[in-house]
Amino acid sequence: MGEMRRAVARRSRFYGANPAHPLVQLGCFALAAYSVSHLAENPNLSRMILWFAVAVIGHDLVMFPGYALADRILTASSGALSRSRFRLPVSPVNYVRLPVLGSGLLFALFFPGIIEQGSVWYRAATGQTQEPFSGRWLFVTAVMFAAAAVAYVLRLGHVLARRSMRTRETSRGRGTGGVAAPDDE
Amino acid sequence: MCLAARLRQRIALEAVDPDRIPLGPRSARDLRAERTSEPAEPHDPAANRSYGFPVGLWRALARYRPPGTGHPRAWRSPLRGPWLTSVFGLILLVTLPVVTLTGLVSYIAYAPQFGQAIPADVGWLRLPRFTWPTSPSWLYALNQCTHVILGLVLVPVVLAKLWSVMPKLFDWPPARSPAQLLERLSLLLLVGGVLFEIATGVLNIQYDYVFGFSFYTAHYFGAWVFIAGFLAHVAVKLPRMVTALRSRSLRRELRTPRSRTLPEPLDADGLVAAHPAEPTLSRRGALGLVGSGSLLVAVMTAGQGTGGGARKFAYLLPRGRSYGDGPNGFQINRTAEAALIDTRDTGSSWRLSLAGGLGRITLDRTGLLAMPQHTATLPISCVEGWQTTQTWTGVRLRDLAALAGVPDPTSAHVRSLEAVGAFDRATLQGNQVLAPDSLLALRVNGADLSLDHGFPARVIVPALPGVHNTKWVRSIEFSDG
Incomplete structure (x- = not known):
């Protein structure tokens, strides 16, 4: 019994996981291969595979590094700002992130209408043109940025009001050794 | 740096379960005491880092690290970790099967017994055949609107889930055992499958056929590639998801503001940043961000399924448009002109x-x-x-x-x-x-x-x-x- 368990453990170390793992993986490849085998005669198979690859590369090696870099720049410049003399009492980072992400998400999902791609098919299917979509997207984007700006100003006012109140209180109650806590968000 | 921030950083570095540390100045001895009372890690980090067969190959590979990979310091988000990944995973575990099944049901609704479902020949890759009913009359509308609108609403969750596991993609060496190699290949099918289905679906609902192949055929067989990757991933990761979800209380996370947000304890998979930056968002904030993305998409797509007054909220979609108020003022699916009707x-x-x-x-x-x-x-x-x-x-x-x-x-x-x-x-x-x-x-x-x-x-x-x-x-x- 102990001998057998040791053998299983040795094989697991050799393979890197328990014995059910390779069965699951091979089942996965078999199902995927069976699915794609139906396309063997399809003249567009290579095109489909290309799109599959582009979907992965487009997300993992273009979109992700792109938005990660943009966010790194945003947080770094906000950090630099907070260390300078123009220190803002409320970090603007999330008030920029939110409308940018919202607008970007809408663009990513609805770009064919916005950039008027596939207009011939669009017209055939609907009898209309894609003309309104770019303006509509810009309008929604503007609304989101405006809402974020209003929210930021309100938040800023709230924090400044609270801070001045606290300053008054500490100057009144001087001598108790109270230290103002950093602003919580 | 204020005391609280320094302490936060230190806790992060020492990978102490942050839930157990109330805010406020604590002595180093307190921290140490708390660490020793920690239960042992469920997964030994070292176990996952050791090499399987052929050891020499993985070791050699590890020495030739391409730029941009294997930089533990490059990952700075203090929010990444098994718990957050598992929350996104759980949402997708429940919802993606709904999207998949409604898609397969739609195939049956096209009556494959007459050879008119596309693609015509799918072998065993279909649901058991049944006669598509005529009642309730909104059955197909419900099925398709669920498929498309839920699919779109899940896009932010899929993107968030991918974001949360990105450090693994750029890990080096890419595998340390045959098991990891196979798993990475099946993950390629899963990630490629879901992105391919999203891309083709998003284009198709907007009549943008830029891909140049049959949408039905590609979306159908692509779905089965996704299903294969999804089933394997669930089979392998389900226990880990359950463990990770149990590691933190959702209710407590929803009450934790940014100022008290600390990284999860270092994990075997390397999701948690070894050198995290200060949080700019709490975990509840991150969940809220993804949720607002989904809500935004829901508001801007649901109208094409409900019709009526809500239709105009599908503001960026073809089927959110008006055709006037006349008796024939409703959505046209194909114009007489396009069908070359004389x-x-x-x-x-x-x-x-x-x-x-x-x-x-x-x-x-x-x-x-x-x-x-x-x-x-x-x-x-x-x-x-x-x-x-x-x-x-x-x-x-x-x-x-x-x-x-x-x-x-x-x-x-x-x-x-x-x-x-x-x-x-x-x-x-x-x-x-x-x-x-x-x-x-x-x-x-x-x-x-x-x-x-x-x-x-x-x-x-x-x-x-x-x-x-x-x-x-x-x-x-x-x-x-």
Whole structure:
């Protein structure tokens, strides 16, 4: 019994996981291969595979590094700002992130209408043109940025009001050794 | 740096379960005491980092690290960790099967028994066959709107889930054992599958066929590649997801503000940043961000499924547009112009040809209007996840079947005047011909059909996929065997 368990453990170390793992993986490849085998005669198979690859590369090696870099720049410049003399009492980072992400998400999902791609098919299917979509997207984007700006100003006012109140209180109650806590968000 | 921040950083570095550390200055001894009382890690970090067969290959690979990979310091988000990944994973575990199943159900709704579901030959890759029902009439609309709208709403969750596991993609060496190598390949099928399905679906609902292959075929077989990757991933990761979800209390996370947000303890998979930055967002903030993205998409797509006043909120989608207030002012799925309908064929010379047991019968529009008329309020619902419900008037299909001498048909083959297109014909099941609300519609909302809506006559059958409600009908052939 102990001998057998040791053998299983040795094989697991050799393979890197328990014995059910390779069965699951091979089942996965078999199902995927069976699915794609139906396309063997399809003249567009290579095109489909290309799109599959582009979907992965487009997300993992273009979109992700792109938005990660943009966010790194945003947080770094906000950090630099907070260390300078123009220190803002409320970090603007999330008030920029939110409308940018919202607008970007809408663009990513609805770009064919916005950039008027596939207009011939669009017209055939609907009898209309894609003309309104770019303006509509810009309008929604503007609304989101405006809402974020209003929210930021309100938040800023709230924090400044609270801070001045606290300053008054500490100057009144001087001598108790109270230290103002950093602003919580 | 203030004391609290320094402490936060230190806790992060020492990978102490942050839930157990209330804020406030604590002595180093307190921290140490708490660390020793920590339960042992469920997964030994070192175990996952050791090499399987062939050790030499993985070691050698590890030495040739391409730029951009294997930089533990490059990952700075203090929010990444098994718990957050598992929350996104749990949401997708529940919802993606709904999207997948509704897609497969739609295939059945196209009646594959007549060879008219696309792709025609799918082998075993389909749900068990059943006769698609005609009741409730909104069944296909519900199925498709669920498929498309839920699919779109999940896009932010899928992106968040991918974001949360990104450090693993850029890990080096890419595998340390045969098991990891196989798993990475199956992950490629999973991630590629879900992104491929999203991309083709998003383009298709906007009539952008830039991909240049058959949408139905690619989306169908792509779905099975995704299903394969999904099942394998769930089988391998489910226990880890459960463990990770138990590691933190959701309720407590939802009460934790940014200032008290600390990284998760270092994990075996390397999701948690070894050198995290200060949080700019709490975990509840991150969940809220993803949730707002989904909510935004829901608000801006649901209208194409509900119709009515909410339709205009589908502000960026083709099916959020208005066609005016007239009786024919509703969504057109294919214009007469695109179908190359010649108005000489739809005028007074138009005849409907019926075939069945008694040979061929032809009827003109006046003849059809002289037959008993029936009115039904039915949706047109399309594979693209939109619907529009209108009140149709015309002759019952079962009356036409009886006229043709086939009172109990098993199928009916409908042909259109359309000169081009894949949907110039459709075969209806027996139950679809016999349903009391199935019509050869001549009028809609009290007016004659417009040319774009199928004048002189079109089929409208409850719960039938939109494209099978043939417009500009030329002939119907009923069979009973």
